[in-house]
Amino acid sequence: MMNKIKNVSSKQSLRNRALSSIKKLQPKICVICGRPADDLCHLLPKSIWPEWYTESLNLVIMCRSCHQHHDDNIQFRTRQDKLYNQVLKFDVIGANRYYGKNE
Numbered sequence: 001m002m003n004k005i006k007n008v009s010s011k012q013s014l015r016n017r018a019l020s021s022i023k024k025l026q027p028k029i030c031v032i033c034g035r036p037a038d039d040l041c042h043l044l045p046k047s048i049w050p051e052w053y054t055e056s057l058n059l060v061i062m063c064r065s066c067h068q069h070h071d072d073n074i075q076f077r078t079r080q081d082k083l084y085n086q087v088l089k090f091d092v093i094g095a096n097r098y099y100g101k102n103e
Contacts, residue, residue, distance in 0.1 A: 015053060015054055018054040019040060019054060019059070022040070022054070022056050022059050023040045023059070023061070025056075026040070026059070026060065026061045027061065028061060029061065030061065030062045030063040030066050031060045031061060031062060031066075031082070031083065032062060032063075032066040032070070032080065032083075033063060033065075033066055035063045036063070037061050037062055037063035037064075037066075038061065039061065039062050039063065039064055039067045040059055040060075040061060041059065041060050041061070041062045041067045041070060041071075042058055042059060043057075043058050043059070043060060043070075043083055043086065043087050043098075044058055044087060044091060044094045044095075044098055045071065045098075048098075049091065049094055052090065052091065052094075055090060057086055057087070057089055057090050058087070058090065060083070060086075070083075074100050077098065077099050077100060078099060078100040078101070080099065083099070084099040084101060087099065
């Protein structure tokens, strides 16, 4: 059986290299719970804020559990003041909207 190689555009290839470079610089510890981790997480999701896709301030390492909770649970996100404050550095409106703040 032949493996199919997925074609990636040159633009996406550049993005992937940028993400890989950013990930290499991150400690392999979940920013939320402190456990060993390796998931690169977009604090503001790339599907809603594609302009921050490769912004280093928008990328952190999380464990799989915290990553899932961060993505799927607004109550969990509203308790993440450290991450909210990090997002405020580059997108105040996005930070308030995604982290459920009315500041």
